[in-house]
Amino acid sequence: MRSELKTMLIFSSPALIFGIFLLYMLAWDYYFSFINWSLFNPIPQFVGLQTYAKIFSNSITVASLERSIILAALLVVAGNVVGILFAGLLFFLRNNTQRNVYLSILIYPLAMPMIANAFIWLWLYNVEYGLDYVFKIIGLPSINWLGPQNAFWSIFLVTVWAYSGLAVIFYLAMLMNVPSSVIDAARVDGAGTLTVYLRILLPNVRGALIISSALLFLFALRIFSLPYGMVALNPFVETAVINLYWDYISEHFAEATAIAGVVIAIAVAVVVPYALYGLKRWIIQG
Amino acid sequence: MITMVNARSIVHQLILAIIIVAWLIPLYAMVINSFKSNLAAQTTPVLLPSGFLINNIISVAQSLAYGLINSAIVVLPVVVISTFLGSLAAFGFYRLKHWLSDLLFTLVAIGTFIPYEVAAVPLVKIMVYLGLFNSYAGLILAYLIFFVPTGALLMAIFISVIPKDYMEMAYIDGASDFTVFTRVVLPLAMPGVIATAIYILIMSWNNFFIPLVLVESPGLRPIALAVQKYIGGYGVLYNETYAGSLIAAIVPLVIFIFLGRYFVKGLLAFGAGVKG
Numbered sequence: 429m430r431s432e433l434k435t436m437l438i439f440s441s442p443a444l445i446f447g448i449f450l451l452y453m454l455a456w457d458y459y460f461s462f463i464n465w466s467l468f469n470p471i472p473q474f475v476g477l478q479t480y481a482k483i484f485s486n487s488i489t490v491a492s493l494e495r496s497i498i499l500a501a502l503l504v505v506a507g508n509v510v511g512i513l514f515a516g517l518l519f520f521l522r523n524n525t526q527r528n529v530y531l532s533i534l535i536y537p538l539a540m541p542m543i544a545n546a547f548i549w550l551w552l553y554n555v556e557y558g559l560d561y562v563f564k565i566i567g568l569p570s571i572n573w574l575g576p577q578n579a580f581w582s583i584f585l586v587t588v589w590a591y592s593g594l595a596v597i598f599y600l601a602m603l604m605n606v607p608s609s610v611i612d613a614a615r616v617d618g619a620g621t622l623t624v625y626l627r628i629l630l631p632n633v634r635g636a637l638i639i640s641s642a643l644l645f646l647f648a649l650r651i652f653s654l655p656y657g658m659v660a661l662n663p664f665v666e667t668a669v670i671n672l673y674w675d676y677i678s679e680h681f682a683e684a685t686a687i688a689g690v691v692i693a694i695a696v697a698v699v700v701p702y703a704l705y706g707l708k709r710w711i712i713q714g
Numbered sequence: 715m716i717t718m719v720n721a722r723s724i725v726h727q728l729i730l731a732i733i734i735v736a737w738l739i740p741l742y743a744m745v746i747n748s749f750k751s752n753l754a755a756q757t758t759p760v761l762l763p764s765g766f767l768i769n770n771i772i773s774v775a776q777s778l779a780y781g782l783i784n785s786a787i788v789v790l791p792v793v794v795i796s797t798f799l800g801s802l803a804a805f806g807f808y809r810l811k812h813w814l815s816d817l818l819f820t821l822v823a824i825g826t827f828i829p830y831e832v833a834a835v836p837l838v839k840i841m842v843y844l845g846l847f848n849s850y851a852g853l854i855l856a857y858l859i860f861f862v863p864t865g866a867l868l869m870a871i872f873i874s875v876i877p878k879d880y881m882e883m884a885y886i887d888g889a890s891d892f893t894v895f896t897r898v899v900l901p902l903a904m905p906g907v908i909a910t911a912i913y914i915l916i917m918s919w920n921n922f923f924i925p926l927v928l929v930e931s932p933g934l935r936p937i938a939l940a941v942q943k944y945i946g947g948y949g950v951l952y953n954e955t956y957a958g959s960l961i962a963a964i965v966p967l968v969i970f971i972f973l974g975r976y977f978v979k980g981l982l983a984f985g986a987g988v989k990g
Contacts, residue, residue, distance in 0.1 A: 432810045435891045439806030440818060443799040446862040447821045450828075453859075456836035517730050532974050533734050536741065539970035539977055541920035541938045544959035547945065548740045551747070551760050551952045561759035589737065597978055598985040621722075639985035650829035653922040653938075657945060669831035676834045676927070688832035695828050703823035704816065707871065707984070 454692055461686040479686040488663045489687060492671035497694075499584060499667060500648035506588045507644040508637060511595025515636075516625050518596070519603045531600065535593035542590065546657025549586045550574075553658075574658060579665045583655050590654070591647055595640035602633035642702040649695055744963070747956035748774075755953035774944070774957035780933060781940030782965070787850055788936055789918045792857040797911045800865020801903070804873050805895050807866075819870060825863025830923045833859070838927055848930045856924050861914050868913065871983040872906025873899060905979065912973050913980030916966045937962050 461479055465472035483489045514534060521527045537545055552558045553573035560570035573582040606629055614628045652669050659665050661674055668691055675684035739761070746763040747755070748771045754764040803822070807815040837856055838847065846852030880902060884894045900907065925939040932940075944950060944958035970977055 433812065433814070436806040436810040436812070436815060439809070439891070439895070440803040440866075443803035443822070443862050443866050444818065446799075446859050447818070447825055449859050450825045450833075450863065451821070453833045453836040453840070454828075456839075457832060460835070514733060517726065517733070520726065521730075528975075530730060530734055531978070532970075533737050535974070535978060535981075536967070536970055537737075538981070539916050539920075539966050539974070540963045541922065541941075541959075541966065543920075543922050543938050543941060544744070544963040545740065547941070547955050547959045548744050550945075551955060552740065552743060554760070554952070557759045557952060559761070562761055589740070594981065597982060601982055601985065636985065643984055646827040650831065652829075652831060656922075657942075660945075669829050672831055673834060673923075673927075676838075681835055684835050688835070691829055692832050695832075696824060699824050699827045700820055702827075703820045707819075707823065707867075 457685045457688040457692065460682060461689045464682055479682045480689070483683050483686045483690075486683075489668075489671050489675075489683070492663075492666050493668045493687075493690065495580065495666070496649060496651075496668035496691075499580075499587065499651070500645045502584055503587050503591060503648045504641045504644045506584075507592045507595040508640055510588065510592035511599045511636070511640055512630065514592075514596045515599030515603055516629075518600055519629075520621060520625075531593075531597065534596050537590040538593055541653075542651075543653040543657045545586065545590055546654045549582075550658050553582055576664055579659055579662070583658060583665065586654055586658075587648065587651065591644055594643055594647070595636070598636040598640050598643075599633055602636045603629055606632045638706060639702075642698055642706065645698055646695060646702075649691065744956050744959050747953050748960045750953040752951055752953065755951040760952060760956075770953045771957045771960065774954055775961050778937060778940055778958065778961045781935055781937035782961070784850075784934060784940070785919055785936040785938070785965070788853045788857065789915060791854055792861055792918050793911050793915045795858060796861040796865040796914050797869075797907060798865075799862050800867075800910065801869045801873075801900065801907060802895070803862075803866040804869035805891075805899055807870050808873050809891070819867075822863035822866040822870070825860060826867045828860075830860060830921070834923075834927050837924075841928055847928065848934060850934070852928055853925060853934075853936070856928055857918050857921065860924075861918055864914055864917070865910055868910040868980055868983050869903070869906060872903045872910070876902045905976070906983075908973075909976040909979035909983065912969065912976040916969060916977060919966050937965075 462474060462476060463472040464475045464479065518527050518530055521530075554560070555570060555572055558573070560573075563570050572578060610628060610632070611624055614624050619627070650669060651667055652673070655662070655665055655667060656670060661670065663671075663674075666674070668687060672684050672687040672691065675681075675687060743760050747760055749766045749768065750758070750764055750770060751767045752770070758764040803818075807819055833856075837859075841847040841852045841856065844852070844855075846855060876899065880898055881894055884898050889897070919936075920938055921936075922938045925934075925936050929935055929939065935942075941958040941962040944955045
């Protein structure tokens with residue numbers, strides 16, 4: 429045991445330096461969120477929760493935090509719906525090549541820089557040259573996609589396009605692992621494809637629901653360049669991390685670290701159970 | 715009966731075809747519009763092709779070439795170091811069943827998934843303090859803080875599926891930990907090593923936020939940040955914006971087209987599908 433502990437420390441220590449660096453930065457955020465350090469306060473003092481009280485009384489910051497959580501929750505729901513639907517359609521394909529090609533097409537937005545995705549959609553949403561041009565021809569009303577009323581929903585639509593592929597791969601991978609004897613047994617009993625999918629297969633892939641939800645939530649929480657590239661620093665559409673960046677560039681450092689404190693708490697509350705009860709469990713089973 | 719089965723499979727294929735076409739529209743728009751002339755960009759909508767002229771993409775590529783070079787300078791060391799140190803650490807966790815390895819595993823998971831943006835203020839202050847603000851070295855160090863944990867997390871998952879017997883046999887033969895790591899673990903986990911490297915390559919190449927706060931000189935910007943100059947609001951012609959997006963996306967996109975299965979394997983490792 430002792431020698432194995434030594435082995436672990438020797439092998440892990442180079443990587444741990446970076447982990448400690450990260451922890452140090454997170455601790456730094458919390459430390460500075462409790463003191464009133466700014467350019468106007470050369471001698472910082474401990475102010476307790478005052479900065480937190482300040483950010484929670486700032487309606488733009490509160491709205492951005494709510495927006496981030498709503499966006500994450502909506503993406504979790506939409507991503508799982510898309511995942512269940514598309515993975516089912518792909519699962520019942522007979523041709524493996526077709527399935528793999530289609531799966532790649534659903535995932536490619538994740539491999540693209542999100543800033544490039546933002547630019548592509550910026551012009552697709554243009555009222556003159558974009559999707560509205562086609563809408564006009566086929567007689568649909570044109571939509572002011574990035575107008576103040578619609579921008580949040582238009583950006584949400586892009587996140588569904590960009591991130592849902594994640595859920596599809598987890599559902600599909602788990603569906604492929606369901607023993608075919610289970611499906612055949614249900615078929616013999618005369619169950620149709622839809623019944624087999626809903627009653628037999630989906631209950632077997634509950635793990636995909638947990639994994640997809642955790643990952644979609646975490647990916648959603650860090651969404652920055654999509655809204656930044658499409659509507660820049662717009663206080664009516666910005667997410668919490670964009671609000672944090674705004675406080676940073678306007679040199680409201682204490683506020684920025686307090687927002688970071690809140691975002692870290694939300695992220696850690698999802699990551700820790702996911703790592704210990706999700707990932708770790710599979711590792712031990714493996 | 716046969717016609718019913720046929721009708722169902724036609725509907726099945728049709729629904730899938732609609733989804734696939736919808737998913738491809740942005741890629742299609744990016745490609746056709748990158749090759750439009752300025753005149754076509756002012757007179758045609760983004761969904762209709764109009765000629766195939768390379769002038770636009772060439773001029774945008776020339777003005778963004780430095781961004782591609784910057785990205786390569788920063789990302790290649792990050793990929794190599796993150797994958798290697800991550801593999802070492804993962805082997806360390808694997809050797810020991812102890813609460814400490816659970817703790818470290820949780821720490822690398824936090825490093826992998828925490829939003830980069832929370833580090834904005836401390837990262838800049840630390841880099842200024844170290845004299846690494848606005849430099850390649852600072853960027854590389856900052857990426858490593860997030861991608862070494864990513865490497866460790868992914869490799870921990872890939873190493874855990876190697877059959878234990880292989881390692882036990884090597885230990886019985888008197889091999890040292892390091893020999894087991896280089897001769898047994900790395901070769902057996904090679905597809906996992908490649909998947910980890912490809913995942914880190916694509917994710918770090920595409921990272922936007924870290925250089926946004928750490929780089930001041932336009933000449934040091936990696937491609938994902940450099941492309942920003944083509945945002946320009948609606949005054950800029952869209953063929954330039956699309957060509958900029960294509961240049962920013964070309965490296966990860968080509969890697970995805972040829973080695974996409976490794977990228978998917980990396981993503982799957984975050985879930986349960988490592989055996990697939």
